Amino acid sequence: MNKVYYLKTCSTCVRILKTLNLPSDFILQDIKTEEITVKQLDEMKALAGSYEALFSKRAKLYKEMGLKDMNLSEKDYKQYILEHYTFLSRPVILANNQIFIGNSAKTVEAAKKAIHE
Template identity: 65%
Template sequence: MKKVYYLHTCSTCQRILKEWDLDNSFELQDIKTDRMTPQQVDEMIKLAGSAEVLFSKRAMKYKSMGLADKNLSEKDIRQLIIDEYTFLKRPVMIYNDQIFIGNAAKTVAAAKEAVSNS
């Protein structure tokens, strides 16, 4: 699978997509206009090893919903990501059986290297 979950209104996602310079074999899914299905989220969780790795605590709703004060289970986190796209760390690239989550420089570079080495 070659897929990227991103947000078209996010300048960081746009910058990273330009840096990756992906070919047309990649499917790009704007998670705001094309919502993620529970199956897609489950596939990401399976590749990542946990829902928590995919979860963004930087989302504005994290504080406004008082989630910092709650002890969230994997099941809770999974449902939050499904219900509200802002809770997904972005971008997420799935390349074959590898997953690259978020915008950390190391992650972005590792994803770019994986794609360019094939």
């Protein structure tokens, strides 16, 4: 399945979506209005290798909740991502059985290449 998990209120996500020039078979899921399910998160983890790889340590709540001072387990990362969308590193792009996490130029370029192969 080709899918993008993103926030439509995030200007970075919107900019990235424009540069990707997605084919019509892509499904877009705004994670603020349509929460991530356990099944979806498990599918992402299977491709990413860990929940930590999907977790955003740049989220405001990460510092506000004191999580940066805690030793979090995989179970904790999963729980926090499911509890609040802000903990998912965005965007997450699933394309041709590959996963691309985050908004670095290198990641976006790799995703673009995978999408248009």
